[in-house]
Amino acid sequence: MLTCKDASHLVSHGQDRALSFRERWGLRFHLWMCGNCRRFERQIALMRRLLRQSDQRAETEVADHALSAEARERISQALAEQQSHRSKPSA
Amino acid sequence: MNDPNMEDPETWLDHHGSALYRFALLRLRDAQKAEEVVQDTLVSALQARARFNGGASVRTWLIGILKHKIMDLFRREAREAPLESPDLVSADDELFAEEDFFDSKGSWREKVSDWGNPEDSLERSQLIAILQRCLDALPNRLGRLFMMREVMEESTETICQEMEISPTNVWTMLYRARMGLRQCLDQNGAGRARN
Structure with a gap:
């Protein structure tokens, strides 16, 4: 019989590797019996969904962040330098 | 052009x-x-x-x-970052001990709360914001590793190569990161409305 502690490890590992047949069925049985671990599994799954979504969310979530004027200036200069290297390779 | x-x-x-x-x-x-x-x-x-x-x-x-x-x-x-110890897992022991979550029989000490499945985008954005703050609070290396896995969506194999650690270590570290984040999220209001 798996303990909740064992089950929590398997829930996590299941996100990173394929569980063995035995692990999978042991976990499934435990989850069937255990509400705490079912909720735990849903929490872990939700964390993953939220983080993988954060690509699309990036815009709204840090929407008030933008490149500072100084950074813009610096990058602009670096790009200009790069451009001039290209047009005058001997320079 | x-x-x-x-x-x-x-x-x-x-x-x-x-x-x-x-x-x-x-x-x-x-x-x-x-x-x-x-x-x-x-x-x-x-x-x-x-x-x-x-x-x-x-x-x-x-x-x-x-x-x-x-x-x-x-x-x-x-x-x-020099490895203080070859066993990276022990480097973030201060994060939590398993006994904090599980009793001696391996059962949850406290009822695991229901976070539901927030569909509302505002609620989701709030959760993501909390999650980000919690990620910041993780020990540096653990946070990086978790970021590689969950945000950059790198495979365990890639992470093993990049960080030069064994798969078992990666899985254990990811487990620790998830347990830490879960607790942090829980304490900072995930599912508060539901429980």
Whole structure:
């Protein structure tokens, strides 16, 4: 019989590797019996969904962040330098 | 421009600079590093623009380069940070002990709360914001590793190679990161309305 502690490890590992047949069925049985671990599994799954979504969310979530004027200036200069290297390779 | 679909590189900074910056900031959690990596990305893009095939949008192409740059940075930091102990797992023992969560029989000490499945985008955004703060609070290496896995969506194999640690160590560290984040999220209000 798996303990909740064992089950929590398997829930996590299941996100990173394929569980063995035995692990999978042991976990499934435990989850069937255990509400705490079912909720735990849903929490872990939700964390993953939220983080993988954060690509699309990036815009709204840090929407008030933008490149500072100084950074813009610096990058602009670096790009200009790069451009001039290209047009005058001997320079 | 040779490629009529290619935007003028002069406009990249204006059109994509802040989007790239936000993307980097979310992952690096450090304004200065984010700026540097954006500069790096645009300079590399300029050098490599002949290889841009016009299939994807410029934004997608630039984000692709940016992802590589961020991974490079993670890798460099992982190399530079000397390993205090070869067993990385023990380096973040202060995060929590398993006994905090489980009793001697291996059962949960406290009822696991129901976070539900928030569909509402505001609720989700709030959760993501809490999650980000919790990620910041993780021990550095653990946070990086978790970021690689969950945000950059790298495979365990890649992470093992990049960080030069064994799969078992990676899985254990990811477990610790998830347990820590879960607790942090729980304490900071996830599912509060429901329980």
